[in-house]
Amino acid sequence: EAGVTQFPSHSVIEKGQTVTLRCDPISGHDNLYWYRRVMGKEIKFLLHFVKESKQDESGMPNNRFLAERTGGTYSTLKVQPAELEDSGVYFCASSPTGDGPEQYFGPGTRLTVT
């Protein structure tokens, strides 16, 4: 079974530019989560999709971040315009519905804003 995949693995952009991160969850997993880890800090929750619906977006830092999951399969996280403090590693995780909150993480996208 393929795991959670994320693209790109690394992205370096300038302040003010736009970046879109993609996550493909494990096939059949209805739950998809985005997390972020900034340097020296803990991994922090951003938002949770159940299929194509946003279940909880309480962790989204501001309106420069937009997450979508059209069709309930893959998800994108767009940062527009990017700021220096957005640098970090963005993780995606997925879990199946009804099997408890155990989540399986992707390899992450390292975003550097210069």
Place this chain on the structure above:
Amino acid sequence: QKEVEQNSGPLSVPEGAIASLNCTYSDRGSQSFFWYRQYSGKSPELIMSIYSNGDKEDGRFTAQLNKASQYVSLLIRDSQPSDSATYLCAVNSGGYQKVTFGTGTKLQVIP
């Protein structure tokens, strides 16, 4: 006070010894507890989950939960150099399924 607290380490243990990793959490309503292992530059890998008070064993790993003390621990028996990694404690408080992480404890197993 952080929601999930861990000693950042590094915790150094000799090969073959027992490594003991500890975690405390602040939300008394928390229901689910997880240990993730993260190698440098890699994704967090779920290694243990525990939902009720007591011990849960899986191979060389034992998770211990004490809800009254708001304390979770992970014991690694017969530690191997390949166990060297950062161990993340994570807590789910029920309702929505978001997980709150600690900063992680770096474990070094010395051959």
